[in-house]
Amino acid sequence: MHMQKWRGCCIRIAAACATVTPWKWLTATLSGFPDAKARQMRTPSQSSDVSPDQSVYRILRPRVVPLDQIHSSDLPRDRLDLPGQAGSAEMQALKASLSQRGQRVPVTVSRDQQGRYQLVSGWRRLTALQQLAEEQGLADPMITARLTGIGAARMELYIDMVESNLLHQGLSFGEMAQLALTASADPALSDLGVGEVVTRLYGALPKMKRSYIRRFVYLLQVLGDGLRFPHKISRNQGVAVSRQLRNNPETAEDLRQSLSQCPNETTQSAVFAQYLLSTRVRTPQKTQPERRFHLGKTHVTGRMGECVIRRDTDFSRIDTAVLSRAIQAFERILQNG
Incomplete structure (x- = not known):
């Protein structure tokens, strides 16, 4: 049966x-x-007991909306040179791709207090579609967009905006630092200091890279509006200038005045190079105390935060497990005496 x-x-x-x-x-x-x-067709974050208008953060299914209904006045952009981006060769290539293949990746939007669509991420796609609509004289251009939940966490909106560029286009340290400063001044994030904003906004980045961003944050805070091309500063030069400004705060005003007269990023870089040269000559090199001794054929040099062991041995040929046991014994003796 x-x-x-x-x-x-x-x-x-x-x-x-x-x-x-x-x-x-x-x-x-x-x-x-x-x-x-x-x-059926429920995303993981859309449980049956959550209404569509409830104040939670999630990404909903894409929808097609009129292009002119997307605004970009709520969040500051992570890119600093937007006019340059809008007229770049990369923008022309994106427009050609959209013309031939259509929009395959939705932009992300949220709703503001007035119920309008506000752009979160996808500024390049939005701009390219706007340019195409104007160039081709389209009467009712449309755009595909994903909508975040109403009242989405403000910091999550910033992170959404940043992640796309970090993964696909890359942001300069100056741009990342400027966005952190702008976000920390956002009234909705007033309880967070800029250091905490950097940690949350760029939490997916390695710790060392976040430390570089903090150096650039200090650089932008000290130099202010005198720094006209922050997105063009190289990592090494920016970190070095930030360090020297901390060591020689009295030099900040002269540097600001020199930078304010720079007509382009090349002159700006030259001003920084001259500044680094002058402060290095002015700042005496501090010699760290060290201890040297040898034990048999092994020579040891100890400094603050550093222990150098030299021996006529090819350590690259020693098994990792053997080296690990040696280091563990070394650390155990240092701790226990």
Whole structure:
């Protein structure tokens, strides 16, 4: 009896497979289970007890909306040279791709207090589509967008904006630092200092890279509006100038005045180079106390935060497990005496 029921079930499922598409078959099959229809097409963050307008952060399914309904006045952009980006060769290439293949990646938007769509991420795609609509004289251009939940956490919106450029286009340290400063001044994030903003905003980056961003934050704080091309500062030069400004704060005003007269990034770089040269001559090099001794054929030099061991041995050929035991014994003796 049970075997006959099972065979009858298999026949019905096989008949469904022969008459509907695979997706429809999956939907029809799941509909026989309790609450299956409620689970269909639900994203992981869209549980049945959460209303669409509830103040939670999640990404909803893409929707097509009129292009002119997307505003970009809420969040500051992470790119500093927006006019340059809008007229760049990369923008022309993006427009060509959109013309030939269409928009394949949605932009991300949120709703502001007035209910308008505000851009979160996808400024280049939005700009390219706006330019194409104007150039081609499109009457009712549309755009595909993903909508975040109403009242989404403010910091999450900043992170959404940043992540796309970090993964695909890259941001300069000056741009990342400027965005951190701007976000820390956002009234919705007034309880966070700029250091905490850097930690949250760039939490996916390595710790060393976040330390560089903090150096650039200090650089922008000290130099202010005198720094006209912060997005063009190289990592090494920016970190070095930031360090010298901390060591020689009295030099900041002269540097600001010199930078304010720079007509381009090349002159700015030259001013920084001259500044580094002058402060290095002015700042005496501090010699760190050290201790040297040898034990048999092993020579040891100890300094603050550093222990150099030299021996006529090719350490690259020693098994990692052996070296690990040696280091563990070294650390154990240092701790216990």
